[in-house]
Amino acid sequence: MKEAKEKKLHNLFFDLSFSEHMNQKELYSLANQLSRSLSSVKFSKNPFALHFSSYNGEIKKIMNELKCTKWIAYFYEEDLAQIKDLPKNLFYLSPDADELLETFDETTSFIIGGLVDRTVTSCVSLNKAKSCGIKAVRLPLNTGAIKVICFNQL
Numbered sequence: 056m057k058e059a060k061e062k063k064l065h066n067l068f069f070d071l072s073f074s075e076h077m078n079q080k081e082l083y084s085l086a087n088q089l090s091r092s093l094s095s096v097k098f099s100k101n102p103f104a105l106h107f108s109s110y111n112g113e114i115k116k117i118m119n120e121l122k123c124t125k126w127i128a129y130f131y132e133e134d135l136a137q138i139k140d141l142p143k144n145l146f147y148l149s150p151d152a153d154e155l156l157e158t159f160d161e162t163t164s165f166i167i168g169g170l171v172d173r174t175v176t177s178c179v180s181l182n183k184a185k186s187c188g189i190k191a192v193r194l195p196l197n198t199g200a201i202k203v204i205c206f207n208q209l
């Protein structure tokens with residue numbers, strides 16, 4: 056976290072606390088999507104500092120299998136709510152948030168819900184944000200009926 060602050064990188068957290076909402080296929084899909092989107096972050100001109108909270112249990116096993124620990128990222132076994140020194144200007148991205156994300160700057164950090172739900176369960180990330188006392192915002196999408204997007208699109 057200190058290094059990210061020094062390099063003034065945007066912090067991007069993936070909240071991996073939703074394993075119980077996913078079956079094995081969805082867990083593998085999550086790990087694969089993370090792996091694909093993270094390689095694009097790696098080659099980005101403005102890379103993010105990546106953080107994975109609740110890196111434990113089944114998702115940790117699968118991500119280890121896929122050699123995700125080789126990624127340059129911060130891995131926390133604990134839940135978001137237990138992480139000390141979270142960035143100040145931090146927003147939880149949720150498709151069910153009332154508030155739209157209109158602007159952000161170099162001090163803004165984001166959390167993405169690490170959840171692949173083939174049968175969409177509403178408000179999972181919104182409820183998590185509320186329970187951690189973190190403000191939830193929705194992306195201003197211009198995609199008609201599609202309100203939820205997957206990691207690659209994010």
Ligand SMILES: C[S@@+](CC[C@H](N)C(=O)[O-])C[C@H]1O[C@@H](n2cnc3c(N)ncnc32)[C@H](O)[C@@H]1O
Binds near residue numbers: 147148170177194206
């Ligand atoms: C496949 S979605 C999971 C949707 C799930 N039903 C929920 O309650 O979050 C994975 C994550 O992508 C992010 N996301 C997807 N669509 C979004 C949107 N329209 N606005 C903000 N975040 C979005 C959220 O962080 C979400 O948790």
